[in-house]
Amino acid sequence: MAEQAEADEDKDEGADWGAAMAEQTESAAAMSALTNGSTTAPGNFQDFSATTMEGERVRDIDFILDIPVQLTVELGRTKLPIKNLLQLAQGSVVELDGLAGEPMDVLVNGCLIAQGEVVVVNDKFGIRLTDVITPAERIRKLNR
Template sequence: MSDTNPPAPENGFTPAAPKAVDAQSQLMDEVSGEVNLDVILDVPVTISMEVGQTKISIRNLLQLNQGSVVELDRTAGEPLDVRVNGTLVAHGEVVVINEKFGIRLTDVVSPAERVKKLR
């Protein structure tokens, strides 16, 4: 049978439980009070470009095949949404460089607005 409580140390001193690390405090530089982004600069994120969207039933989705056309909610020439991990960060237009698609940013959501959307 195992004892659920660990034995008390002989000197009567019980060490304090380790403090939980607060992620927000790690981002703040305690001396200057500024945000320290160094701890997250190497975190990978997913960037996606959204041409448009639509809602269809599963029945219609299962009927799609090669050559099917799905109408989207945007008009031709309207800017694409640029999303990082699903959060809107900018708008842009498609460009082709060396036979690869890219996007030229035409409008960037301000950092303050991006932070508000994360909460």
């Protein structure tokens, strides 16, 4: 019985070695074909050319129309030392670099898009746009 088990084990080892040798032969043949300059078939890829329909563009724009943005009207700016900042109290006046009557900057998410003048509408402040920056100028500023 022990001799039978050893014989079966030798057959299994021989089969394993045979499979490994066959795999190595296939691998060597594939490498040989690659180094001998054999050709391969071209890949089949999806066309991503700019053939979008006008309707698709409108849907793309509709997708972003409800995204909220931060609109800020900037009255002016100043720099002051922390010592002076800590001395500010109710009634303190902070001098800004903007002049009275000068157009104010209108920013969207921190990016300048227009300038305008202050108006009062129903007891609330508003801004009348006097100069709107073109989209080309906005893009040019982003690329800096």
